[in-house]
Amino acid sequence: MHIVLVDGHGAEHKLEALEGWRVMEIIRDHGYPIVAECGGACACGTCQVEVDPNWAAKLHEPREDELDMLDENYGGEWSRLSCQILMSEELDGLRVRLAPISVKEAA
Amino acid sequence: MTQETITTDVVIIGAGPVGLFAVFELGLLDLKCHLVDILDKPGGQCAELYPEKPIYDIPGLPVVSGQELTERLMEQAAPFNPEYHYNEMVEELRKNEDGSFHLKTDGGLTFHAKAVVIAAGGGSFQPKKPPIPGIEAYEGKSVFYSVKRMEDFRGKNILISGGGDSALDWTINLEPIANSMQLIHRRDGFRAAPDSVNKMHALVEEQKMKFHLGQITELHGDNGQLTGVSVKGNDGEIFQVECDTLLPFFGLTMKLGPIANWGINLNENLIPVDTEKFVTDAEGIYAIGDINTYPGKLKLILSGFHEAALMAQAAKRYIDPEAKVTFQYTTSSTSLQKKLGVA
Numbered sequence A: 001m002h003i004v005l006v007d008g009h010g011a012e013h014k015l016e017a018l019e020g021w022r023v024m025e026i027i028r029d030h031g032y033p034i035v036a037e038c039g040g041a042c043a044c045g046t047c048q049v050e051v052d053p054n055w056a057a058k059l060h061e062p063r064e065d066e067l068d069m070l071d072e073n074y075g076g077e078w079s080r081l082s083c084q085i086l087m088s089e090e091l092d093g094l095r096v097r098l099a100p101i102s103v104k105e106a107a
Numbered sequence B: 001m002t003q004e005t006i007t008t009d010v011v012i013i014g015a016g017p018v019g020l021f022a023v024f025e026l027g028l029l030d031l032k033c034h035l036v037d038i039l040d041k042p043g044g045q046c047a048e049l050y051p052e053k054p055i056y057d058i059p060g061l062p063v064v065s066g067q068e069l070t071e072r073l074m075e076q077a078a079p080f081n082p083e084y085h086y087n088e089m090v091e092e093l094r095k096n097e098d099g100s101f102h103l104k105t106d107g108g109l110t111f112h113a114k115a116v117v118i119a120a121g122g123g124s125f126q127p128k129k130p131p132i133p134g135i136e137a138y139e140g141k142s143v144f145y146s147v148k149r150m151e152d153f154r155g156k157n158i159l160i161s162g163g164g165d166s167a168l169d170w171t172i173n174l175e176p177i178a179n180s181m182q183l184i185h186r187r188d189g190f191r192a193a194p195d196s197v198n199k200m201h202a203l204v205e206e207q208k209m210k211f212h213l214g215q216i217t218e219l220h221g222d223n224g225q226l227t228g229v230s231v232k233g234n235d236g237e238i239f240q241v242e243c244d245t246l247l248p249f250f251g252l253t254m255k256l257g258p259i260a261n262w263g264i265n266l267n268e269n270l271i272p273v274d275t276e277k278f279v280t281d282a283e284g285i286y287a288i289g290d291i292n293t294y295p296g297k298l299k300l301i302l303s304g305f306h307e308a309a310l311m312a313q314a315a316k317r318y319i320d321p322e323a324k325v326t327f328q329y330t331t332s333s334t335s336l337q338k339k340l341g342v343a
């Protein structure tokens, strides 16, 4: 199982994924500089990704608190919070692009 | 406006959970505290980021919400009569020659303190800026992230952007004095008190204001003076909205802020401390909670509480080197119980 991450520079990375893991955790644990300030509590919005439109329909509808966080963080049509997407067979191959606000600034 | 300098034992910068508990620990040692926070309420991250979410790892409280924990900490600190200064950001911190400290806030409050505790967490909460190209040129002239004085907005053609309580409250409060009022949000759902949402819809019904669905993509104007914005509607169409004032309300985020200018040693935006006194590289200035770092540091509320207890002992010795600090339990010490008002 894997996901495809499009990073801040447009480069694509195929990342090993595990069933039941949050997409945010997968990105973070592979060492990509995702901010994800609140650690997956749906309280910061800095794990925002743009989901490839071909995949969007496969995801569950966002909950109200996810929509609130997308509001606060200028989410677009395909924006989702990667901490609210749980990996499953269905999502094998999921393509997401890291939103600019989710990329850690180089210290 | 000059105000009198406030003199106290300890100024605590940040009224998050750790700053609040520090009041208790310092209070047991007879030190009086003033707390300063840029937020309009106590609780730091617990109150601002997750008031309703449950916390499961506070010892003795199997489950407690961020808001409830804050209330309990306030109650626990109350016997020591701490004084709270909200909506104030500490901007200056200087050590005087006699080892005491001078602090100044952006609102002009000044303090003279014998010791300082930095419990600033992830830094001060500041408004999130929407990623609209060129917005900086308008900031402070026709784009504002907060309302300090309502009068400044009298007679303006105001556009408010956002869907939270601040966006809704200011829409309702400024509508009567504005020349025109419009609200824009990316969906017809709000993270705000239902009563405010109803009031806003009623104003739209009465044609006292307009509500648009969509997102601002471009600002138009000259020399920082806004004349209108382009909006991408939810159908993908771009339309124009005229306004001379824009108030974006997209919640708050934490920025280190003025701490970087105080001459204290920082490491990747954290303050290194030792684990005996939790003192910074400046004697008399302590750092506890999320803002500090040391080998093995865990950013947990629990750890911050422990740090507060040890820090208080060190601060007491700094302030009063002659004092005999004896170790006592709140369960059995009459003197501690007197301080708590229970004996």
Ligand SMILES: Cc1cc2nc3c(=O)[nH]c(=O)nc-3n(C[C@H](O)[C@H](O)[C@H](O)COP(=O)(O)OP(=O)(O)OC[C@H]3O[C@@H](n4cnc5c(N)ncnc54)[C@H](O)[C@@H]3O)c2cc1C
Pocket (backbone or CB within 6 Å): A037, A038, A041, A043, B013, B014, B015, B016, B017, B018, B019, B036, B037, B038, B039, B043, B044, B045, B046, B049, B050, B054, B055, B056, B057, B088, B089, B090, B091, B119, B120, B121, B122, B123, B124, B125, B256, B257, B258, B259, B288, B289, B290, B291, B299, B300, B301, B302, B304
């Ligand atoms: C979604 C989420 C869930 C969490 N869950 C848990 C959990 O289950 N268990 C746990 O132990 N921890 C949890 N945490 C972490 C916990 O909230 C923090 O460890 C804790 O809030 C740190 O407390 P603090 O008092 O050090 O700082 P903060 O809570 O960050 O408070 C610092 C305060 O200082 C103010 N401040 C900073 N600089 C200035 C200045 N210059 N002038 C004025 N004011 C200033 C800020 O505005 C802020 O209010 C969670 C965090 C998040 C975001």
Ligand code: FES
Pocket (backbone or CB within 6 Å): A024, A036, A037, A038, A039, A040, A041, A042, A043, A044, A045, A046, A047, A069, A081, A082, A083, A084
């Ligand atoms: S990590 Fe904070 S909202 Fe997803």
